[in-house]
Amino acid sequence: MKKLYMLMFFIYSIVGLAEDTDELEFRIGGNLAGKYKEVNKTNFRNESESQGEGYEFIVELVHEPISNLITGLGTGYQRGSEIRIDGADYGIIDTIPIYATVKYRFNEESIYKPYIKLNLGVSIPYTRADLDRTGVITETGFYYSLGGGIEYKNTIIDLSYQYNKNELDGKYDGKVEFFRLTLGIGYRLDI
Numbered sequence: 001m002k003k004l005y006m007l008m009f010f011i012y013s014i015v016g017l018a019e020d021t022d023e024l025e026f027r028i029g030g031n032l033a034g035k036y037k038e039v040n041k042t043n044f045r046n047e048s049e050s051q052g053e054g055y056e057f058i059v060e061l062v063h064e065p066i067s068n069l070i071t072g073l074g075t076g077y078q079r080g081s082e083i084r085i086d087g088a089d090y091g092i093i094d095t096i097p098i099y100a101t102v103k104y105r106f107n108e109e110s111i112y113k114p115y116i117k118l119n120l121g122v123s124i125p126y127t128r129a130d131l132d133r134t135g136v137i138t139e140t141g142f143y144y145s146l147g148g149g150i151e152y153k154n155t156i157i158d159l160s161y162q163y164n165k166n167e168l169d170g171k172y173d174g175k176v177e178f179f180r181l182t183l184g185i186g187y188r189l190d191i
Contacts, residue, residue: 022063023190025074029056029058029158030055032183034181055078059074059075060073061073062188071101072100074098074121076097077094080164093138096125098121098122098124099144101120111153115151121143123141123166142164144163148160154188157184157185158183159183
């Protein structure tokens, strides 16, 4: 955890060197596909396909300290897909990611600017009613996202592979690892 805080401090320090390049990005996204690698050691089966829709709302404060390199901090709300167990759907866990982000843009002179992006941070759990009723305690875990996209003026479209991991304590001991592919669309404001 100390390494993550040091990484966030380092990125924030680089961001602080930039002048007049602050931007606020808003993005919504939907899960195209997802899989729970391991939900529970005893009660839930492993390698379960997610059911239903999952989505997210993300806000990022970003800076451009040098041309083509964008760094910043982000947070949001991620609604996890449900999982089917013995014919019934269960809401597992929603999360609030807090992360550092690094983006590299290609072809800066064009109006279409492709990019690659990495998010690295923590996954703060927000358990849903199905787990709350059982007295399960969910711990803050790990979050990362790797993807790319394209910018057109202030509009952003991206595709990312995301991963959240949170530990569970209580009746459902174990961990929740959720892998998914997310398509997002967003808008950037200069501030």
